Amino acid sequence: MTGFPNGATLPSGMTVDVFAAAFEASPTPMVVTDPRRDDNPVVWVNGAFLALTGYAREEIYGRNCRMLQGPRTDPTVSRAMREALAAERPFEGEVFNYRKDGTPFWNGMTITPVRDQTGAVLFFFSAQADMTDKHRLEVAMRDANDALERLVGERTADLRSALEEKTALLHEVDHRVKNNLQVISSLMLLKARRTPVGEARDALQGMADRIGALSTAHRMLYSEGDVSRFDFREFTADLIADLAAGLDGDRTRIETEVEALALSAAMAAPLALLIHELATNALRHAFPEERHGRVAIEAHRCEDGMRLVIEDDGVGVEAATPNPSGFGRTLVEMVVRQLRGRLEWSDAGPGTRIAITIPLAEAAL
Template sequence: MTVSDRSIKDAEEAGERLLAEHLSDDPFAAAFKATRMPMIITDPRQADNPIIFSNAAFSTLTGYAREELIGRNCRLLQGPQTDKAVVAQIRAAVEDERSLAVDVLNYRKDGTPFWNALFLSPVRSQAGDVIYFFASQLDFTRMKERQSELAAARSLAEEEVARRTKDLRDALEAKTLLVHEVDHRVKNNLLTIASILKLQARLTRDDTVRRTLHSVLGRVEALSTVQRKLFTTADVEHFDGADFARDLATDMIGAVRRDDIELTFNLSPVLIPATKASPLAFILHELVADAVRRGLGDGGGKLHLCVERLNGQFHIEMRDTAGARDAGGEEKDFSRMILETSARQVGATITREINGSETVVDVLLPVDSHGEGKTS
């Protein structure tokens, strides 16, 4: 008898002794043989810790007949892609006589791989000595493949998200460049129009024409001011209404060239969407221009401008001491028409109150909960 035959014989005898310890009607023996979970028992007291017993489920899983398993070490299930680190963990658990749960890639007799959820546990005698190792297996190849599929799908999704994010970022950058290019051209066009109006106003000998040209020029410059505000910040979709109101009023009163006009402000930042820029520019321009026509341009006085968020609305209050005299004729009527049209465009309400020499104009414009004007 060869050494190999002797080892197999010893393993068979050890398995028979194990079964002999349990009667045929012993629940342990019956359950071990009948369970659909693959199970084996090894004998660490023999050389190379051979398999001494395996159930039918283990043969079904691995493709090895019981006769091919008895007397051999479990390493016969290892293959070319079995993780050596996992094998080292199993070996260490056996040497340390401790339990271990680990996932390992094993191979069937025909060479096909399968993922094995291995549970290994020592069996001790009453004296505490390890006399057997019990191992159960669970084929979770499909679950592992599913995990790989999910991981691949997640990777593809992440790649797609990254690609779409890059596309959106590129589109946003292109849109921003386009917007700024359009802004540049609009500003150039407005400057050209303003230059033509100034030149025509200087050349004309008709006072009525001159006043009309200066009136149109003021509105063009109001548009230029709001255009500048829209595109000097990173946010091209909103602008600060208070900041714009201050600049516009300062420029208009400065153009009157009177030292006896006292201009004061009470301003709080309120974001307004770019879609409301032009109507708001016209509203502010007409209010200041009206105060100048009624007396500030001739006799000076006080002009106080308040911009704030009030009860969920964008509030503009303008107080002046220009008086209530009727001035402007056709220009006044035209200005009122622009004011009313602009107010309708943005859903604003305008009220006017006269207290002696003081005129108070209130403008209320709806804004949303984030401080940005609602789209009309």
């Protein structure tokens, strides 16, 4: 092979010609340059390199490999390669080069210094590869990924817009239901005031209060940012604030210890009825004849869901004045069944204790 570098140590029995023939037959493009000559020119290439670049040997020998560079060659990569060769260090990278006909291609290369026995660099040997298809695939994948991200972004924006519209609609529904319930409650209270004292008046008053509790539930849902969940601690505090507004604080009080639980919005109305009914019943019947006392409301997460306890230190169920026309206990039992819960009535000694276990399969902390 004309111009093949001599002076390298070869395996026993292998001549330079045999070694050169093996390199010439390799499908991997190969280049040898001589840094001892001016401008580190090319002194040997194999046929695969000629096929890659489109040049003939006589057009390459004696010239620096920068002849393959062009307007789109990254100067940062070129500078890194020059610095590595100047420091007699190996270099590995990809350079945007040009063939003889001007066709650009990505040239992946490793350049290795070849030293003599004293450590002096005799030649630089470079094995190369056409990486154009790899880059083309990377560009195609990047474009496809960008298109997918745009599609996902557009779809996400559509879903966000639809969710915002749904949220606004549900808020509006809660707002209107709240207003309508307040109107109904006010009408019933007005009718109660015009009804003679007795069972009918008490019934109207009780129904108005229950409707007011439902109105409070919808008011809380209207104020929540997440229409699918509500904060049970804040919800209970709001309900109890309405109940405690008319109490004589020196005689009776309501205490709460409620864990912060995010519950399904579907549970708001039945829980409002449940807490209102049990707390109101305790306040009305547990403390007759100006008796002092307290009503405690506790709610915590438990293994089976949520444990709601309403307890008073009043006269107890047996001593309370019976109310044949009342249906508070029936209402409580109906609501507990609706919530798929368990209801336990017991003597608190003194007072009454109602414990309710409610599954929270659809709720989250």
